[in-house]
Structures are given as C-alpha cells and as structure tokens.
Amino acid sequence: TAPLGAAGIALMQAVLHNDVKMWPVALPDSARVRWDYSLRAVRHALSRGKEDADEENIDIICGAIGLCLKALPKVPNDEGSGTNGGCKGFGDRLKRMEFSALTRIPLAGATSLRAALAELSDLWPKFAEDTDG
Numbered sequence: 001t002a003p004l005g006a007a008g009i010a011l012m013q014a015v016l017h018n019d020v021k022m023w024p025v026a027l028p029d030s031a032r033v034r035w036d037y038s039l040r041a042v043r044h045a046l047s048r049g050k051e052d053a054d055e056e057n058i059d060i061i062c063g064a065i066g067l068c069l070k071a072l073p074k075v076p077n078d079e080g081s082g083t084n085g086g087c088k089g090f091g092d093r094l095k096r097m098e099f100s101a102l103t104r105i106p107l108a109g110a111t112s113l114r115a116a117l118a119e120l121s122d123l124w125p126k127f128a129e130d131t132d133g
Contacts, residue, residue, distance in 0.1 A: 003026070006022065006024070006025050007025055007026060007035075010022055010025040010075045010076070011068060011071055011072060011075050014071035014072075014074040014075055015067045015068055015070075015071040018071075019074065020074055020075060020076060022096060023093065023096035024078040025075060025076050025077065025078050025096075026079040027076070027077045027079075028077060028079055032072065032075070035072060036069065036072060039065050039068055039069050039072070040065075040069065042065060043062050043065040043066070046058045046061055046065075076092070076093070076096070090124065091121075091128060094117060094120050094124055095121060098118065098121055
C-alpha cells in the first residue's frame with residue numbers, strides 16, 4: 001500500500017493539473033473526511049480572523065484551500081478499502097500505473113511491467129464494454 005503522505009502529493013497534482021497521474025495513492029474514507037473537515041475549519045478560522053492579520057494573504061490562503069477542497073474528490077484510493085473516492089475504476093488505475101512506472105531502470109521487470117500495462121490499457125476498454133451489461 002502507498003504511504004498516506006502520497007495522498008498529499010496526489011492532492012497537489014489534482015489542484016495543479018485537474019487530474020491525478022500517480023499510483024498508488026492511499027486515501028481511505030476516514031482520512032478523506034478528516035482532510036475535508038480540516039481544510040474547511042482552517043479556511044473558516046482564517047476568514048473570521050481577517051481583522052487581526054494581513055487580509056490579502058488570508059484571501060490567497062483561503063482561495064488555495066478552496067482549490068484543495070474542489071480537488072479532494074479527484075484523489076483516488078488504491079488501498080482497496082472504502083468507496084475509492086475519486087477513482088474512476090480499474091481503467092483509471094491502469095492508466096495511473098502506466099504514468100507512474102519508471103522508464104529508465106536497469107531491471108528487466110520494469111520493462112515487462114510497462115509492456116503488460118500497455119497491453120492491459122489497450123484491452124481494458126473493450127473488456128469493460130463487453131462485460132458492461
């Protein structure tokens with residue numbers, strides 16, 4: 001499984017690029033709810049404390065928190081428990097595996113993995129379509 005810290009990087013990818021390309025990402029439902037609550041609580045606290053601080057910087061931070069809250073549903077959960085949050089299914093997971101594979105490493109296994117992922121990515125849409133109903 002992926003370390004929980006990887007979810008933070010995935011969240012930044014979702015904020016900056018509107019998509020998550022990395023794999024694996026672990027963000028269980030319990031952690032997702034905590035992140036959502038924490039982001040909202042910090043934004044609310046900052047908004048209420050504007051008169052005591054630099055309003056411009058608080059507005060910037062609150063705007064960034066808003067972007068994080070919008071991107072949070074896009075962060076998948078590859079851990080296997082919960083609802084998978086923003087994960088779009090197995091095809092999405094395969095695509096993220098492909099993006100995350102190392103391209104220049106001297107092990108034969110890495111080359112085999114890239115070939116298998118490419119083949120699975122090509123076969124998955126047809127398989128999903130054939131087994132849809």
